[in-house]
Amino acid sequence: MKRDLSIETRSLRRLFKGVPGAGDVVALDSVDLSVEEGEIFGLLGPNGAGKTTLIKILATLLLPTSGEAYVKGLEVVKNAPKIRRLINLVSGGETPGYGILSVKENLWFFSQLYGLSRDGARDRIKQLTDQLGLDTYVDSRMSKLSTGYKQRLNLARGFINNPAVLFLDEPTLGLDVLSAKQLRTFIRSWMADGTKTVLLTTHYMAEADEMCNRVGIIDRGKVLACDTPQRLKMKLASRPSWKIEITPNIQDLDSVRTIQGIVGLSETSNIETGASTLKLVLEDESVMSSLLSKISQNGSKVLAMSKSEPTLEDVYISLVGRGLQ
Amino acid sequence: MSLPTIGFRDELLSNLKAAYARMWVRIKGGNREATHFIAEVFLPVLTIGAYVILYRSLGLPSTLGSAVILGGAMIAFWMNVLWNMSAQWYWEKEMGNLEMYMVAPVSRMAILFGMSLGGMINTSIRALGILILGVYVFQVPFQLHDIFTASFIFLLTVVALYSLGMVFASLYMLYGREVWHTNQLLMEPVFFLSGSYFPSIYISAIPFWVQLAATAIPMTVGLDAIRRIAIYGGDISTVWLHIVALIAFILVLFPLARKALNFMESLGKKEGRLTLRWQ
Numbered sequence: 001m002k003r004d005l006s007i008e009t010r011s012l013r014r015l016f017k018g019v020p021g022a023g024d025v026v027a028l029d030s031v032d033l034s035v036e037e038g039e040i041f042g043l044l045g046p047n048g049a050g051k052t053t054l055i056k057i058l059a060t061l062l063l064p065t066s067g068e069a070y071v072k073g074l075e076v077v078k079n080a081p082k083i084r085r086l087i088n089l090v091s092g093g094e095t096p097g098y099g100i101l102s103v104k105e106n107l108w109f110f111s112q113l114y115g116l117s118r119d120g121a122r123d124r125i126k127q128l129t130d131q132l133g134l135d136t137y138v139d140s141r142m143s144k145l146s147t148g149y150k151q152r153l154n155l156a157r158g159f160i161n162n163p164a165v166l167f168l169d170e171p172t173l174g175l176d177v178l179s180a181k182q183l184r185t186f187i188r189s190w191m192a193d194g195t196k197t198v199l200l201t202t203h204y205m206a207e208a209d210e211m212c213n214r215v216g217i218i219d220r221g222k223v224l225a226c227d228t229p230q231r232l233k234m235k236l237a238s239r240p241s242w243k244i245e246i247t248p249n250i251q252d253l254d255s256v257r258t259i260q261g262i263v264g265l266s267e268t269s270n271i272e273t274g275a276s277t278l279k280l281v282l283e284d285e286s287v288m289s290s291l292l293s294k295i296s297q298n299g300s301k302v303l304a305m306s307k308s309e310p311t312l313e314d315v316y317i318s319l320v321g322r323g324l325q
Numbered sequence: 326m327s328l329p330t331i332g333f334r335d336e337l338l339s340n341l342k343a344a345y346a347r348m349w350v351r352i353k354g355g356n357r358e359a360t361h362f363i364a365e366v367f368l369p370v371l372t373i374g375a376y377v378i379l380y381r382s383l384g385l386p387s388t389l390g391s392a393v394i395l396g397g398a399m400i401a402f403w404m405n406v407l408w409n410m411s412a413q414w415y416w417e418k419e420m421g422n423l424e425m426y427m428v429a430p431v432s433r434m435a436i437l438f439g440m441s442l443g444g445m446i447n448t449s450i451r452a453l454g455i456l457i458l459g460v461y462v463f464q465v466p467f468q469l470h471d472i473f474t475a476s477f478i479f480l481l482t483v484v485a486l487y488s489l490g491m492v493f494a495s496l497y498m499l500y501g502r503e504v505w506h507t508n509q510l511l512m513e514p515v516f517f518l519s520g521s522y523f524p525s526i527y528i529s530a531i532p533f534w535v536q537l538a539a540t541a542i543p544m545t546v547g548l549d550a551i552r553r554i555a556i557y558g559g560d561i562s563t564v565w566l567h568i569v570a571l572i573a574f575i576l577v578l579f580p581l582a583r584k585a586l587n588f589m590e591s592l593g594k595k596e597g598r599l600t601l602r603w604q
Contacts, residue, residue: 014597016597017596056600059428060427060428060594061424061427061428061594061599061600062594062597062599063591063594063595081430084428084429084430085331085430087428088428089424089425089428091421091424094421094424095420095421096420096421096422096424096425097420097422098350098354098420098422100353100354100357100358101350101353101354105350105353108346109346109347109349109350110425112342112343112345112346113343113346113425113426113429113430113431114339114429114430115335115338115339115342115343115430115431157425
């Protein structure tokens with residue numbers, strides 16, 4: 001059975017004025033996207049890829065330059081006030097609220113922006129503070145909270161109106177591993193009834209792999225691929241993924257990128273050891289000999305190498321040509 | 326796909342709740358720290374005191390001291406309008422709150438209205454403190470016979486001032502650090518033109534065109550009317566023109582605030598500057 005679409009964009013385009021003489025910056029370029037009700041949809045992309053621009057258009061904070069965008073069937077430009085009753089937005093790293101007020105007071109204030117009744121607000125605040133581990137801090141001033149707890153408060157704010165569509169822009173930014181896991185568990189339980197939709201942007205591939213029903217990979221304003229994490233990984237199954245640890249790191253990484261047969265490459269450096277880990281997606285194994293000789297020419301030594309099953313990160317590298325790091 | 330519909334009554338209720346909540350935040354936030362209140366009452370009295378002492382030492386009429394105390398109390402409103410109303414969207418943007426307001430399903434005017442009410446209540450308490458302390462310390466004369474008209478004019482003045490604050494808040498919405506400079510520019514000239522520390526209209530020493538310009542500021546008109554009633558024993562017949570002017574200010578400024586707010590919000594969305602920080 002085909003489910004209703006919660007989010008839909010058609011040829012969505014957004015330009016920003018660039019620096020004088022440099023022309024306009026294309027933040028979104030003919031983006032077509034459909035997110036069904038009940039889905040957690042992940043948007044993956046490097047900084048400046050257009051993720052936040054897309055979320056801001058859908059959350060009625062920004063007008064598109066051309067194209068159409070719909071939330072719950074409502075066109076975002078013409079029906080902004082109606083859409084706002086159905087959505088909420090949480091931007092990771094933001095800590096909206098008033099430092100002088102307590103957690104409970106801040107949440108009560110947010111609840112009033114959504115017209116919750118006194119009892120409804122009280123129950124919702126209790127439920128959210130319990131579930132997000134804020135229960136011991138309800139009477140603490142927001143200014144006294146640690147960054148992680150402020151972020152939890154921000155998340156509680158996002159759920160206060162029980163939105164039909166929730167936009168989460170890097171929600172686990174600033175959260176420790178345990179808190180991020182708690183949040184993921186909370187989102188899944190919140191979505192259990194199948195009527196809620198989440199559009200999530202993240203830099204954490206494992207998070208997207210674990211949480212999202214489908215992901216879209218976006219770069220320079222274009223959606224390069226859109227499917228379930230499993231299917232995206234399967235498409236890459238014929239292309240070997242390798243992890244090679246080298247020392248010292250290669251100064252001219254672009255010279256490696258130009259080797260024919262390398263689909264994508266990302267490098268993670270370890271400052272303590274001076275070693276680098278190269279993640280590579282190759283056309284086939286025959287590239288390995290040229291690759292190893294290039295590493296050697298650069299004066300680097302191979303410390304370890306292993307072949308791995310394709311991950312979402314490999315999919316990302318193969319499509320974007322580089323990693324997120 | 327069935328979507329919930331919302332009637333006029335529910336929408337109104339929702340906006341009133343938001344306005345009340347924003348007012349509550351302002352009152353709670355403004356009074357939680359006792360030091361804020363003490364500083365905002367005692368420090369202005371020092372400035373007022375300097376003028377009262379100066380006028381006394383020059384042998385000028387004691388009513389000038391009364392005028393200064395009333396002016397000092399009204400200055401609290403102008404400061405609040407500038408820094409806590411006009412610049413408020415800027416603060417909210419820097420704190421990350423503007424995005425939250427813009428995504429919420431309530432009228433931005435409801436939020437501004439709530440801010441205004443909270444500001445009026447907070448500042449009225451402070452202004453009363455300044456007035457009581459000033460009168461107690463400097464023992465200046467008052468001849469208040471028509472308390473109803475005085476209260477009515479005070480209310481009109483404050484509403485007109487906050488309506489102006491709402492206009493500024495809307496215009497400042499897309500501002501970055503320019504807010505600081507603009508507020509500085511609006512602060513001292515208005516202190517001077519509105520006659521906070523000396524009467525600036527009907528005084529021959531001040532050129533006519535300056536007096537005329539001064540009447541374009543709601544505080545000048547309101548302050549002059551309140552002084553006429555509270556210090557010189559006037560009644561409604563002596564200030565009816567002031568009342569007309571203040572009502573005219575409100576009738577023009579309130580709708581202007583709404584128009585400016587809608588315009589700036591649309592412009593911000595178009596240019597992508599609505600929630601852009603560190604400008």
